[in-house]
Amino acid sequence: MNERFDDLMFRHLTGGLRADEKEQLASMLDEDPAARRELVQFVQEQTDLMECVAVKCAMPAKR
Amino acid sequence: MQRGMMFARRTMTPAEKQQRDRVVCEAFACRHALLAYAWALLGDYARAEDVVQSAFLVVMDKYADYREGTSMLAWCRSIVRLKVYEALRERNRLVATEDSLLHDAVSFAFDEAQETEQTAARMERLERLRECMLKLTPRLRSLLEASLQPGASYAQIGRAAGMSVEAVRKGLYRVRAALRDCVNKRLEAGL
Secondary structure: OOHHHHHHHHHHHOOOOOHHHHHHHHHHHHHOHHHHHHHHHHHHHHHHHHHHHHOOOOOOOOO | OOHHHHHOOOOOOHHHHHHHHHHHHHHHHOHHHHHHHHHHHHOOHHHHHHHHHHHHHHHHHOHHHOOOOOOHHHHHHHHHHHHHHHHHHHHOOOOOHHHHHHHHHHHHHHHHOOOOOOHHHHHHHHHHHHHHHHOOOHHHHHHHHHHOOOOOOHHHHHHHHOOOHHHHHHHHHHHHHHHHHHHHHHHHHOO
16 A cells, blocks of 8 residues: 555545546556556455444443 | 335245345445445445445345355445445436546455455454553543544544644554554464
8 A cells, every 4th residue: 555545545535536536547457457456455454454443442342 | 005105025935035134144244344345446435334324224125135154245346336326316416537547446456355254253353453542641542533533534533632633643654553453462462
């Protein structure tokens, strides 16, 4: 994960990318298999975090 | 006879019910992957949840179209993709070129990663994530949680937290990288 990709992905998932940035992200994905893997992992992690926060995942587990 | 009754659905046989339940159950195991996929296409988590929910209604209705032995995830993704385009058309009649390019690239990325994570493995990963989140400082945890709110932006988070946009961006990058590292280490160590 690098900072620029992380930045683009976060803003993509929150609907905050400009048109030129969308084209830039699309080019990165088209050209680089590692970027495609990173995209899938990033979105899955964010989905996990959404679920975690929704169920108060950060609270201590009941034993 | 009322006109509507002529089109009443015939009763399902027990075998059909069994098949439907099996398909729906298998499809539901893909829910997380489908939600991630829809979110990546739409750039809006709430709309992605709506799309996945409507896709499951299609799965329940079209369960007989699923071919045994083929990828359930791929079949469900094709339904989600159609629902995503329906949702986009409802909002904008024309999809901008850059959106179309990005959708194609995102779809290709997910098509390459076809594997479905087993539910038990996913639960394990969520548990490790929960533990790793507990290790974050309250400030970092609240920064992360703020980033998961609907319509979150660096500027909005920064205003609420008294931080610059750049500090928020760097902080979120670091906390996400730290969480990934923490989860991976715990999974590798079998903790």
